[in-house]
Amino acid sequence: MGNNKPLVSIALCTFNGEKYIAEQLVSILNQDYSNLEIVIIDDKSNDNTVNILKSFSDKNQNIKLVLNETNIGFNNNFRKALDLCSAEYIAIADQDDVWVENKITRLMENIGDNLLIYHDSAYINNLGEPTNKSTLSHHRFVKGNCAKNLLYYNCVSGHTCLIKKELLTLTAGFPTHFYYDWWLAYTAACRSKITFIIDKLVLHRKHEESSTGKDKTDAKTTRIAHLKLFYNHQETPNNLKNFIQLLLDGYKELDRNHFSSKLFKTLLLNFNSLFYVRKRSLFSICNLILRESKSK
Template sequence: MSQHTSLVSIALCTYNGEKYLKAQLDSLVIQDYQNLEIIIVDDCSTDNTVSIIKEYQKLRSNITLYINEKNLGFNKNFKKALENCKGDYIAFADQDDMWELNKISKMVENIGDNLLIYHNSAYIDENGIPNGLSKKSHHKFVSGDCAINFLYYNCVSGHACMINKDLLETTPPFPKDFYYDWWFAYTAANTGRINFLNESLVKHRKHSNSSTSADHTDPRSLRLYQFKLFLAHPMTIGSVKEMLLKLIHNYEELRFKKFSLKLFSILIRNAHQLFYIRKKSVYSRLKFLITESTQHQ
C-alpha cells in the first residue's frame, strides 16, 4: 500500500471531557485524509463524555469506542488505546484540542522513513481564543541524531506527533510518572529518525484542568530519576550514555558538597546541546546552571 493511502489510527483517551470534546471530535471527523480509524478509550467518565462519543459513532463507522470497567489512569489507558490501533501510522489526540483539517495528510506526506514526526501548535485559552503564543514561543525543534537534546527538555507534544508503528517495537514500556511523548521522542532520536514540520496544525487548549498541569516534584530529583530512565533505555547510544553517567555521578555527589564545580563545568561545556531546546536568555541560563550545581538545603 502506498504511504499516502496507508491506514492512520488516531488514538484518543477520554476522561470527563464533555466540555470541549465535541469541538475536538468535529475536527477529527472532517480530516481531509480518508483512510482513518479513530480509536477512543474512555477511562470511566462520570459526565456525558461517553454519550457524546456514541452520538458521533452513529454517524461515523470509523470510530471505535472502548469503555474501561475500572479506572486505569492515563498511562495504562493510553497503552490500551495503542494496543487497539491497527494503522501503519498512529497520531495522538487530546480530548480538548482542535485539529486543522489537513493535519494528518500533512504528516503522512512528510514522515518519510522517520519513526516520528511532530509539528508546532498554536495555544488557545479555555474559550478557544488564541493568545498569540505557540510551542515554538518557548522551544526550539530538533531532528535527526538529537537524543542528547532531550535529556533536560522535551519539544515534542503528544498531540502534535505521529509515529510509524515500528516505533512501538523499539520503545520500552512507559515508565511510571514520565511523559509518553518524551519517551517516544527520546527513542526515535536515538535512531536518528525524527523530524518536524514547521507548521501549526493543532489549536492546543491551555487550561487549569489540563493533564499537563505543572508537576510540583522537586525538579532536580525528577531530573535524576529521568536520567536513570534514559540510561537504562536499551536504545541509548554510546555518546549519550557517557554523558548520562557523568551527570548522574555529579548530581549524586551534590548530596555531600555545597557546590559541584565538576557538574557546573559539564553543564557549561555542553550547554548548547543539553539546553538547546528550551529558549532562555543568557542570564536565565547561567542562573539555572549555578542553581543546578548548588546543594539544596
C-alpha cells in the first residue's frame, strides 16, 4: 500500500509524555497504511518528551513537529493539531497508547460517506499488561442519527476516531470545559454521519496520569452545562433542541422546588435513549433519575 491511497493525517498532542511516547510513535510508524502525515504538537512539556520527539522527527520526513511556546491546554492543543493536518482524513492519537498495525487500514475501509468512524479499544495498565476489558465492556456504541444518545454520556474516544476534515468546518472550536471528542461525535451524529466497527485497534492505557483518568466529574451542574452547549450547537436539529429545552426546563424547576416532576417524567419516558450508551443496571438508572429530579 503506497501513495496511490489517500493521505491520512495523524494528529498527536503531547505533554510530559516521556514514559510512553516512543512506544506509541513506533506503533504509528509501523502502520501497514503507509501514506501518512504525522502532525505532533507538544504543549510545552518540561520532561524529556521534546527530545524524544525530535529524535523521531529527525529520522522520519513525514513527521511535522510543532513546539508550543506556552501551554495552551488539552482542547486548544488538539484543535490546533487538527487544523494543521493537511489531509482530508484525520486520525487522532493519544501519547500513551499503542496502535494495532492495521488500525488506519480498517478505518479507511469502513468510513464510507460518514464524517466520523470509531472503534473498540483493549485496555492495558501502566505496565502495558492487558486488563481483559475494553470500551465495549462498559459502553454501547451508537451510529447514524444518534445525537440524542450522546446528550448524557459519550462512547466515542478521540484515540479511536478517524474523521473527515469537513467535520471541523461544522464547529468553530471546542468548548473550553468539554471533551473535544464528545463534541466531534455529537456534531457528526447531528448530521447522521457517524459509524463504528467493533475491532480492537488500540491498546489504550488506563492510568491516573492520563487526562481521562484524572476526570471524576459526574455532577448535575456539569450535565446542565453540557445540555446548554448542545442546545446552542449550530448543528443541533430543531426537534432535538426542543427536547433539550424540555430537559433544561425540568432542571430549572429545581430552583423553586425540591422535586421536579417535569424532569422526572422526561427522564423516565426517555431513559432508553438518554442512558443507552453507559451500561448500567435498571436499578442504577432508576436511582440516577431520582437523584437528577431532586434539588439535593
